[in-house]
Amino acid sequence: MKRVLVFVVLVVISACGSAWGQVNYGEVHLKITDPSGAAIKASVELSSSGNGYDKSFTANSSGVLRVPLLPYGAYQLTISQSGFTPFSKVVEISSALPLDENIQLSLASVVTQVKVTGAETLIDPDSPSSVMEIGSKQIQERVPSLPGRSVQDLVNSQPGWLYEGNAVLHPRGSEYQTQFVVDGIPLTDNRSPSFGPEIEADDLDSMSIYTAGYPAEYGRKMGGVVELDTRRQTDPGLHGEVVLSGGSYDSASGYGRLQYVWGKNTVNGSASGGMTSHYLNPVVPQNFTNTGTVGDFSAGYERDLTPNDRLSFSVRHELSRFLIPNELLQEQAGQIQNGDNFETMGIVHYQHIISPDSLIALSGMVRDNANDLYSNQNPTPIDATQKNDFREGYFKGTYSLHHGHQEFKAGIESDSIFLHEFFTYNITAPDFFDDDTPQSLTFAAQRPDLEQSAFIEDLIHLGKWTVSAGLRWDHYQLLLNQNAVSPRLSISRYVPSLNMVLHASFDRIFQTPSFENILISSSTKIDALSDDFLRLPVQPSKGNYYEGGLTEAFYHRMRLDVNLYRRDVRNYADDDQLLNTGVSYPIAFDKSVIYGAESKLTLVQLGKLNGFVSYSYMVGNVWYPVTGGLFLGDDADAALTQLNGHFPDSQDQRNTLRTRFQYQVIKRAWFAGGADYGSGLPFEFDGDPGEALAEYGPEVISRINFDRGRIRPLLSVNASLGVDVYSGEKVKMHFQADGDNLNNRLNVIDFGGLFSGNAIGPARSFGLRLNTTF
Known part of the structure; x- marks a missing residue:
């Protein structure tokens, strides 16, 4: 209770956040x-x-x-x-x-x-690198999502991004290396539904997505960066929005937002909530024990103190409560395993224009995050309880200067995360474990994760050439104490005769390990779990990202984006699972090489038709030996003996195709259709296929190719109908009906064997959505 009161005082004193700290x-x-x-x-x-x-x-x-x-x-x-x-x-x-x-x-x-x-x-002739943008119209007319996934689904619709189970995003083969930047504040923890609640997509005005050509302002989690800009109006008076939706899997959600602008002041608030019986990806088609509820509440105030000074505050509270899907054995035993996440954050931002050519911006955040895992009296094969939480304090200051053809920017940031971990288990089915595995264990620890950085960058306009050059310094101190300097360089050339921008980029990256359960995996107390164990400190990942590509506009109607890339990373980050629990922790391998190509053809408008088609090709390989993490039993023996060779990256899906087109049938109605195809992820399975057949049934096993070690291709067809129900001067109402996976294919996303993280996508589903703005 004392910690909660302290946090409330901090929020009242520093109030909270704004969107004026966005990078680009x-x-x-x-x-x-x-x-x-x-x-x-x-x-x-x-x-x-x-x-x-x-x-x-x-x-x-x-x-x-x-x-x-x-x-x-x-x-x-x-x-x-x-x-x-x-x-x-x-x-x-x-x-x-x-x-x-x-x-x-x-x-x-x-x-x-x-x-x-x-x-x-159609194109930005002065952009030094490729950035994927999602505007408000795309957000409002998006394919429907299950509660807790609306933002992740939008990101996953872009080339280069892939899902593993439970909406965990993987940009260009990276594991747990995505950061979401909410109104200028970076969130570097895992933001998937099973780890943390999300900001509802209806609360967003736009999104900017990076997988290369990173500004030096960004660091620490460098697989991909997703900037989220929350919504606001500039016109005086009261404005608002109400969204109601529902559909298959007993899903229902609501969103409401109000904003009032008077003089130099703006105040706003929003709230959303949802429930579903398909919160996580189930491990069997029956979709056992998979209910979930989510909620999101925010409030903010902004004032132009003077023509050159702006101050803003905001506070946001998010929560999710859900059940963990059962496998057949767990369902037969009557297991009910619960998870929940709670998060409260506050942000404050101040901006001062020093002169027409320079400004300073200061941002700060305080955040509390807690997640729990616990079971009823019938857990199988293990009764695991987890209570993890952290408190974060973040500060960032930047100075921007325009001089001639150059845009300078320099800044510092500090992030202090105070980790608390508690975990206990009791084995209820000893036959699934080695004889020497202890029947019970209790662990508790706390430790600060202290990270600081400084950067300087320069955007230079030289006629038809644009150069972005930056340098970043990072300091990481958790289990290790390390420093790194990372240069960044992006160059583009505008070719007016072809209406084309050619670009190339180099990013030196320093990625800090995921801090989820890093204390328990590094503790000597876990040695008791097995006579054979290997523990190595997880080093930050260091590597080089390369990208070259083009953006070209055709016939004033179409835009083509093509990128070729390669990522060379040492101490490649991955994750592992503790026994048969849902507790995952970071590990690392010697190196990885990931390369591929991406393209997206966007039809902006051709008569009444618009849409896109995108294609991604990716090859990822990871090299032994292991260089960090905890390994027990047979895994420890393998880690000690497997010192060379390589294996496919777990996100090594070679071919991914996505498309969606929309046709304006009449002035107030449109129809859209699309499809998602994936050639399937690799998997490792050491068990007997006969046992897998008995546990999961022939429908799941038919989607697995044991000879190739690959999941068979995934395909999901979708369609939507949108109608402007009412369009007045001040009030507008839009109705949308959607169908997803209309082909009703059983799409197996991941396959790993008994108690080890299968994931099955939703079956054919439908949704309705009514949006009212005023």
């Missing part, structure tokens, strides 16, 4: 006048075909409009007002410094029409 985001400041210099309260539209941004605003009575949180890129700016000639131009956002535009409208002597197209914003 800028803003536009407009001053709109008539020929005499008098202010005009005009309508403003900003749109970008390249990143899916399209919003309308209204300047205030002083003719002033400030539009924050614009992802870097090219935007079509259109201004209109009765009695004046419409104004349109393309503006480029490439810096955290505000872009100031003084627009003087001319009187309309005749009827004038301005033809605006997205041709000039």
Whole structure:
């Protein structure tokens, strides 16, 4: 109770977070006048075909409009007002410094029409690397997700990203190396449904996704970076949204949001909740014991203290409660295993514009996170209880400077995470364990994870060339104490005759180990679990990422993105599982080499049709020996004797194809259809296929190729129908009906044998969604 009170005091004192700390985001400041210099309260539209941004605003009575949180890129700016000639131009956002535009409208002597197209914003000629963008329209019209997965599903729809079981994201073969950046604050712990609650996708305005060409501002978890920009309005008055949805697996969810803007102040709040009987991926088709509920609550306040100073606070609380899916033996024994996650975070951000060419930004966060695992009186083969929690304190300060053709940025950050782990077990079915395995064990420990960094980077515009160069220093202190310096370099060349951007990047990475259960796996108390054991400290991963590619626009309607990449990593991070429990912990192997190609063809608009098709090819191999982690029994013997050779990376799915197209049937209705295909992940299985058949049944085993050690291909077909039920000046209502896995294939995602993490995707399912905005 004392810790809770301390945290509440911290939240009240420092209040909490904002989105003004986003890395590759800028803003536009407009001053709109008539020929005499008098202010005009005009309508403003900003749109970008390249990143899916399209919003309308209204300047205030002083003719002033400030539009924050614009992802870097090219935007079509259109201004209109009765009695004046419409104004349109393309503006480029490439810096955290505000872009100031003084627009003087001319009187309309005749009827004038301005033809605006997205041709000039399909690509960003000044982007030094590839970034995948998901705009608000894509978020609102997304394929439905089970509660707790809406953001992960959006990320997984992009080329280069793969799921393993329970919505654990793996970018380009990386294991547990994804960081989510929520309103400028990095969250580096595992954010999958079984580890932590998520922010609901309806709460987001846009997403930016990196798998290469990382700014030096990012570090620690470098498999992939996902920037999440929460929603806000700039127009005065009360605005809101209500979303209701439901469907198969007894799923139902709701989301509500309110925001009020007056003068220089903005206050907002949101809440969401959901329930389902398919929270995690079940291990057998029967979907035993798989209910879950989620909730998310947030509030924020923002004020422009002066034209050059902005202060914002926010607080967010998230929770999830769920059951762990049973296998057949566990269901027959009557096992009920529960899990839950609770998280509360607060963020504060301050921004000061020193001059038109420089600004400083300060951000801070405090966060409490707790997760539990416990069973009823019938667990099989082991009764495991876990209570882990951590408290995190984060600070970041940056300075940005525009000088000529250069955009400088430098900063420091500090992250202190105070880990607490508690674990106990009692074996209930000794036949599944070695004779020398202790019947019970209790473990408790705590330790701080202290990490600091500093960086400097420069974005240079040299005609048709753009160069992003940066240098980052990291310090990591948990079980080990290490430092690293990481250079980053991205170069692009715009070819106007082909409307193409060629780019190449090099990223030196320093990835800290996952801290989930790292204390128990490194404790000598675990030696009692087996006479044969091997324990090695898990070193941070170090490596080099290379990428080359192009972005090209065709016929003012289509955009093609192609990337070739290679990742060479030493001390390659992976994970293992403690006995037959759900407790996973980090391990490492000598090295990995992962390479591949990705492409995405986007049809922005061709008449009434738009959509995309993407393809990914990836090959991943990991080399022995093991270099870090805990290994028991036969695994320890294998680790000590297997000193060379390699094996496929667990995310080595060679071919992945995704597509979705939408057709506007009539003005207020559209139809969409798509498909996801995967050639199947590799698996290791040391048991008898006959035992697997008896445990999982012929339907699951038919999807497994034991000879190749591969899961057979996955395929899921989806379709959606959207209708604008009501579209008024202030209120809009949109209804959407969706069907997923319409082909009803049993898609086995992972296969690992008895009590070891099978994962089966949802069967044919349907959903309904009603969205009301005002």
